[in-house]
Amino acid sequence: MMKKWILYISVLSFILLQSCTAVKEFQKSRINDSEMELSSRKSEKFEQSFYLYREGASGANGGKSGGGCGCN
């Protein structure tokens, strides 16, 4: 199952990378908008904590993937 997902992600990444255009700094007004950040918001900090305790899966979301939190 994991292999299937890795394949999907690879195909998607390939398509996206093919559609890349060179974006100059002066063209990044939208990309640099604070809502466009590719990370969790600071205000989500404690939501990340309760996901870590209340759900078995963790990591790859900007939060902890294990350790230092009293959780396994």
Next chain:
Amino acid sequence: MKKILVTIGLYCSLLHGAKAQEFLFYSRGAKNASVSKIDTGFLKRKIKFEEINLVSGYYLQDGNNSAITGGIGTEKLTDWANSFEMSVSKLDRFNRTHRLTADFNIDYYTSASSDKIDPLTISSASRKDTHIYPSLSWSVKDDVAGVTQGLSYAFSTEYDYVSHGINANLTKLSKNKNTEFSIKGGAFFDTYMCILPAELRSFTYPSGAERDTKGIDYKPRNSFNLSFSLSQVINQRLQVMAMIEPSFQEGLLSTPFHRVYFTNGNETVEKLPGTRFKLPIGLRFSYFAGDQTVIRLFYRAYLDDWGMKAHTANVEVPFKLTPFFSLSPFYRFNVQSAVDYFKPYAKHETKDAFYTSDYDISGFTSHFLGMGVRLATPGGILGITNFNSLEIRYGYYSRSTGMVGHSISAHIKIK
């Protein structure tokens, strides 16, 4: 004597002149660093305040599958969490920006089920507890090379555990600043106090309550995390990021005060393998649709060697009512399969090698739905120049096991 004083004076003035030349030489090309002009026209480096982030959150949950009572019983819990984070930066003589961030976090929580560890004494092991976790991070960013390196140390403590964590990271930005690759490595060294349920302790084993810990067992739990991420600007409206974060844990991975009941009516404590390998893979998309709407997507596939597989998807659509005020409805969905060692209350067989009735690692689906409001007016909120932004979020969490939760948080940025 006069000659000596004149010589020292000349030497000092020469040194001062050389230092001033050094400022001039290295400050050329500096654009966004912590430099300021002084009267002589030379640029001087000094420590620059970057920002303060204050985050406060309140979380409330209730359910009926507490692991402490073997998969039945109240899961009522409240958590009030506060975080204070401050960053400063300084430009060095090679025009690299050094950034120091201090983060102090404190949670105060109450857990109804933890009363049940020792119903006779109310052990206070976790019935109400304070979780303190400060961290200190340092990074150095070289704009010319497009490289950022960093180190951090984290400490965390509660009544029954102490943790020390170290992390290192390296980020490389491409020349056109459209591609970024990042690698992180971390290790956490935790030590657990083995508090056992009252009826499962030997006569001489301490309860773990305050003033009754002499002779109690302490066990280690070590975690080693790696993270690789690649982000790419696709076009003027779209950017994506892919992440993979393998992690490995070893030591005491079960919780000593979680009860398990067997089909024959006997009782014991949770038992889980001493190692766990996790492999999450994540994708993030941010797309600016039109002039007012941003679409933020997150997807994660996860599997581990305890037999759990999970998929998590999050969508958030910030809508800018004005350039400075936005509403952000969000929805998060998670589905996970149970670990191989999970069975509900009184369903385990005594012949099982490992056993748990912890519903956090059972099979379920969960939904988290809510709304965020963000205000970032130019010139500062309420006319306070440094009050950069205010954000408030509320979310309702529900799990197919019957557990529900509410989360509200506020973030203030001072810049």
